[in-house]
Amino acid sequence: MTTELVSTSYELVDSIRPKKAIRAPLRILDPARSKLSTVETKRIISVLDETIFKIELVSVFSHVIENLDDFKPFLGPDLTGAFREHLRLSNILECMLSHPEEENMLYIGSGKGTFFGLVDPDGHLTLHVQGLKSSVRNILRLLYTNTVACQALKEVSYTRDPSVHKFIHCLSKQRGFLFEQLLTTPLEEKEKSRFLYEVFQRDKKNTETAATLEDELTAAVQNRDEEKKYKVEMEIENWVQKYDIEMIEKQEQVVLAPRLSSVSHVHPAPVPPVYKMSYS
DSSP, X not given: OOOTTSOOSSOOGGGSSOOSOOOGGGGGGSOSOSSOOSHHHHHHHHHHHHHXXXXXXXXXXXXXXXXXXHHHHHHHHHHHHHHHHHHHHHHHHHHXXXXXXXXXXXXXXXXXXXXXXXXOTTSHHHHHHHHXXXXXXXXXXXXXXXXXXXXXXXXXXXXXXXXXXXXXXHHHHHHHHHHHHHHSOHHHHHHHXXXXXXXXXXXXXXXXXXXXXXXXXXXXXXXXXXHHHXXXXXXXXXXXXXXXXXXXXXXXXXXXXXXXXXXXXXOOOOOOOOOOOOOO
């Protein structure tokens, strides 16, 4: 059974791959082809896509059953009847699990060969579980032929349990990773690994070189700052010394000025006249 009649909500990796050209040095990291070339690889991806699609549908069955009247116009009579039968089987199984003693079942805990930790000697529980599984497969078979019903179920994806959303997301990521791996041959994978190793080694060497240059730059800047600081300090010291000398000279001038002024105002004593004596 294939899912070609109904498009899944999962976006295929090969349909969303970037179309723009990649720089030549990095082309080795991109798969050499964009489509799967062998039947085996196509089958692997097809099975995974179908699994994701089934989980998307089955995870909203409970919501559909709870609102069956609202979904009738989209489901049609066959699917509506199938969902009602599924509800009936679910109720019977729930009743059996609620009262195992009435069905001659014994609870022994989880273990190999047991359902829900119960021993089922008469096989009633096993029979009902198989019936419920068959009901799910029947509903999926009918949904594959009813695109309107599938679309209606996809539109209520918000009703899923968060754990189911997470599970689908993980499967989708796994699908994308697997698709990339299937596009690459072993030889291409080996070449890619070699290229990545060389890139890693170059990056490691460049990192070491950059660290060395950074240390040298830091040391040079530190030396420059120290020289600049020393020069500034010397200029300041010279200026202070010059200022001190000028201040001392000014202070000396201030001290000597009054003395010089007082000396300039003192009148010299009169010199007595000298008389010449004559001897006659």
